Amino acid sequence: MIVIVIVCLIVCLIVCLIVIVIVCLIVCLIVCVTVSDCDCGCGCAGIAVDYRASITGYSALFAASQKSHTAAVDLLLKNGANPNL
Numbered sequence: 001m002i003v004i005v006i007v008c009l010i011v012c013l014i015v016c017l018i019v020i021v022i023v024c025l026i027v028c029l030i031v032c033v034t035v036s037d038c039d040c041g042c043g044c045a046g047i048a049v050d051y052r053a054s055i056t057g058y059s060a061l062f063a064a065s066q067k068s069h070t071a072a073v074d075l076l077l078k079n080g081a082n083p084n085l
Contacts, residue, residue: 026053027063027072049081059085 052059061081064072077083 023063023067024069027060027067027069049076049079050085052085061085 049061050059053063056063058066059081061073061076061083062085064076
């Protein structure tokens with residue numbers, strides 16, 4: 001019984017870590033794509049900072065603030081992101 005509980009906890013931990021990594025990658029991608037003065041070399045400069053994800057409807061600012069990515073929030077606000085979306 002204890003072995004099953006331990007295996008379940010390990011699987012849950014792995015799944016949670018994978019979800020966290022995926023969410024962080026999505027936020028970073030949205031920030032790169034939405035910052036008007038992006039200089040990462042990906043060719044994304046000039047795209048609107050108020051872009052909203054088609055699946056969730058979340059703006060990059062909302063997603064960054066929900067995950068406590070203060071640097072991303074500051075960068076988006078400095079580049080004119082609308083905090084009311």
